[in-house]
Amino acid sequence: MAGQKLGVVVIHGVWSQAGSKPADPVQPTYSRGMAQRVMRKLGKRAEDIIWKEVSWADILQPRQREYLELIRDKTGSEPARAFVLSALSDVASYRKVSDGSTAIYEQIHSRVEQTMRALAAQIGPNGPVLILAHSLGAHIMSNYIYDVQNFMRLTGDHRFDCALENMQTVAGFMTFGCNIPVFLFAHRRNSIVPINYPGSALADHQQISPWWQNFYDKQDVLAYPMGPAAPCYSKMVVDRQLRDVPMHLGKPVAKHWDPTTHGDYWDDPEMIAPVVHYINKFFNAKPTPSA
Template sequence: MGDQRADFADPMIRELSAQIDQRGGDAPRICWEPVFWADVLEGRETALLRELSAGGDLDHADLRHFIVHSLGDAIAYQQVPRARQQVNVYREIHRRVDESLKRLRRRTREGKPKRAPDVPLVILAHSLGGHIISNYIWDVQSAVRKERKGSPRSPLERMETLATIVTFGCNIALFTLAYNELKPIAFPPRGLRKHFPPGTRRVAITAAARWINFYDPDDVLAYPLRPLSTRYSRTVSADVPINVGSPLTSWNPMSHLQYWTDNDITKPVAELIHGVLALL
């Protein structure tokens, strides 16, 4: 949510890589693949704000910019009927996720035998990204389950190798207001063990296969997930309150933008990723 650049994930990747190496891991073994989708709406949001501002004086320009570029993303991200006059932001953003996963799989299979298994997948998702990836996984799992035409073919793209999920500053809870029955994605996936080296103990894979949701209690856009329903409490391993940001931002809603390189999240996330690496 909000303004993002294509290199938005670079600072976090550098921080996590350094911390994984400090733990004796081998960070270069990790194949990072950010999913950039902000430009799907950025131009339209900027144009909307410019047009509305031209109609008269609007106070609090910076706050309005944040609202339009943040809440605008969430409002626009919804399924709409197929029609020429409609912009299906939901499908366009999911197409970006598709492309990133395909690119990731190609990169992880370079130089490997054709029959080599797909690698375990770890997903990190911030803010609206948590809701997006949850919807994406739900749609993929539904398509695979119903054997729909065009459903993903590789285990990685079918989310069958999904080993760990980390959400931070996540607002999935707000979107559950539209549903009577709250069902999370299927996690961990069945058959995950076969995507780890032969002989890997089941208990070790179970320990690594976790969905951890980090949130700062001062972040009004971030919420715990386990209280949503019994099913969520079974699927999400832990809701972890943390304190992110500087002395100027850690105590107020601006903390929503401060997760990316804060030690309160990068240290435990590095530990989670290191735990998966140790099994490979």
């Protein structure tokens, strides 16, 4: 494993601090706190981590802010209203539409594509990747992986030129504050098809189980366990591909839920610790000696 780099791709969800596209795509912005804490705990091993962010909030936030300003004198501008508007409009806008001028789905996926291409240039076409996806970002990454895999199913060809960009070197998928189940009610439970394991091009010892870990605070009404969402996810739990992990964000439980706490996963010790543990587990794994 000497010299092996691990790409860590993070993607935000609703109520993100990523209000504009970073001028410097190298330096973390909304995930800076998490990156600093993880790197500090990794020690010297942090030198082998390439941390990349997918930022997409700037695609929608200018429209949201413009509307909030227009209604300020009619409704007030309390944080809860801004959060609900952001959350609902992010979800409503992130869908496939026929009008290319409003194809938010494709614009956001283009950001993911750009990030994966830049990462491949840094760690190599077969470099391993750990994905950290918050909130709606989990749904975005799941859809992105599904679309890339579906392209192969439909055409028999890979969509991109390397395994990393074809989402075949994803060693781990860690979702937190995930709301994927919310998007599944339009489908019959038995018809839902999950993403396939996105690490098929990795060496055997790099295929860490479970490859999908889903963290959620029981008090966070925007975060849900994946296992009960559909039979296919329940089977993934049984097969030890998926693990739902309940957690507590560390703040005292308030009488009324504060929607802004949905973003607290980024800096919470209960989220930092498993990220560090997974990275160490990945680097500590050794190839099985040949007979």
